[in-house]
Amino acid sequence: MRSLSIILFFTLLSATVSAHEHYPAAEEIRLLKKEVIQLRKEMRVDHKQSASAENVRDLEREVARLRKNIHQLQDVILELQASIEAQSQVVQPLPVVERPKWTCYMKDARAGGIHVNGFSRIEAKGKLLETCTQRGGVCFESGIKCSE
Numbered sequence: 219m220r221s222l223s224i225i226l227f228f229t230l231l232s233a234t235v236s237a238h239e240h241y242p243a244a245e246e247i248r249l250l251k252k253e254v255i256q257l258r259k260e261m262r263v264d265h266k267q268s269a270s271a272e273n274v275r276d277l278e279r280e281v282a283r284l285r286k287n288i289h290q291l292q293d294v295i296l297e298l299q300a301s302i303e304a305q306s307q308v309v310q311p312l313p314v315v316e317r318p319k320w321t322c323y324m325k326d327a328r329a330g331g332i333h334v335n336g337f338s339r340i341e342a343k344g345k346l347l348e349t350c351t352q353r354g355g356v357c358f359e360s361g362i363k364c365s366e
Contacts, residue, residue, distance in 0.1 A: 322346045322364040329355025339364050 318335035322342040325331045329350045336342030343362055350357035 322362050324362045326355035329353035
């Protein structure tokens with residue numbers, strides 16, 4: 219394509235020397251020059267369009283690849299959700315085999331005698347104070363006696 223434009227250029231250049239003698243031929247040469255310039259512009263536009271068409275094809279391929287990746291990730295998410303649901307159905311709280319070790323006692327005028335068991339001294343005291351308050355007693359930590 220480039221050789222065509224070079225041949226036309228030399229033809230037009232050689233024709234301009236002899237064209238001064240004939241005015242109509244000079245007009246024709248000017249028209250040919252304009253056509254050559256127009257052809258060059260069209261060739262540039264065609265090249266840009268073909269490059270942009272390649273870019274569009276590349277982008278379409280990229281979109282297809284990304285869609286495929288999205289579908290794969292969705293499948294992985296569904297598998298993870300299913301495995302989590304299966305694990306949550308299997309897991310059950312472990313039964314307590316151990317018996318409470320601490321016992322706390324308190325005698326209150328309003329609430330009466332209160333006896334509570336707990337796995338630790340603090341737990342037993344907390345349960346005792348809570349029970350005492352529910353019964354309407356006057357509850358102080360200093361009146362609590364605990365033993366293991």
